[in-house]
Amino acid sequence: MAGHFSAPTALDEALTAAAAGHRPVAGGTDLVVGTRQGKWSMPDDLVALDRIAELRGIDETPDGLRIGATTSHATLAAHSAIRERWTAIADAASIVGSPATRHLGTIGGNLANASPAAETSGPLLCFDAEVEVRSTAGSRRVALADLFTGPGRTSLVPGEIIVAVEVPAVAGAGSCYVRLEFRRQMEIAVVGATVVVRLEDGVIRDARIAITALAPTVRRVAAAEAALVGSDGGPAAAAEAGRLAAEAATPISDVRASLDYRTAMAAVVVRRAVSGAIARARGETVEIPASASLFGAD
């Protein structure tokens, strides 16, 4: 069972290994645990991505952010521009697993794992993120909405590796990611919601809402977004957005929560995320992570 293992420092070598069927591994926090849980077998052949310098780090450009695929959750959560302008990403990255998970786990791995409960997916979806995907055949860009095709499934084809996540620049927006959690750490969203709003003279001009652990993939809810646009984002508008998000939800029942409970809580987390996003759009402080600071809010 020896198999192949390589830990190249050059991306081209990793792409060649991936083309030969070697499974990419970044931090291993999903791959190794999933093996033990029987989700899949440990692949015989592995190519480690963690020594490829060009896959790591965050570049800020006038167009936005380019986040290398093996950038850790801890790095994202601590990044000052992300905390200031793409705040929902910091809300999400700062509550992934435990400190150990956040040091090893990567943004590219999180997206490729395609969990419907992944914390970072909703914020990235609402910020119109795209992934840059490479293979020996070339490069393509995939909008996040087109990346996720089902629980644990993506539109990536064998041999392709996510090399970066590109997030467009935002101006004048407030954003917030809230999850329902049974405990603060070592947790994954029971349900979650992301809201991004842009205000003009106190009126919402643009709104994005995504739901987490409430459908086969993390997804946006257009009807709930429409309910916010043109409103002041106050309690009535937030409640209506929450109601519409819950209506659109198609969750499962599992060991962590029933379908009915998840659906009921969808409305709650959306309301809290609306209030957090509005407050931040107004320049008010809502501490990161918002899940903790908005706990108990309506």
Add this chain to the structure above:
Amino acid sequence: MGYPATLLVNGTSYAVELDAGRTLLSVLRGELGLTGSKEGCDDSECGACMVMLDGKPVNSCSFLALQADGRAVTTVEGLASGSELHALQRAFVEHGGVQCGFCTPGMLISAAALLQADPDPTEEEIRAGLSGNLCRCTGYVGIVAAVRAAAAELSGAEHAPADEAPSRP
């Protein structure tokens, strides 16, 4: 058999040959004889296997050993200097941070990594820093008190704020 790698553990270099899927924990315990790191859940939930990789806490049960090639690994065996215990180890003894002891190696590693990153954490930050480590005996009060006391000692404070922690029954 396997792939050659050099594991640098507690300052000692070990030349090993490993299969691709081996975890760091299984190599530490099975090949190097360093049995301080424990296998609890083997699922990245309990933290008994916690080691430092380049100074940051990592669940060694879920980290591929070959990915540690050439990187600095610290296990609980690497905390003491000879027969002199690390300040955290002494504080765990003094403040009742140990009962059965199974979680202790991982707790100490997470606490050491926390204090390296933040020498003066609040109680809330200590609890967050240790959130990947489960203890089923102590109720955590003694552990948190121990980390506060060690932080105070390491930063040279006169009085350990751990005195404010409620005493255990």
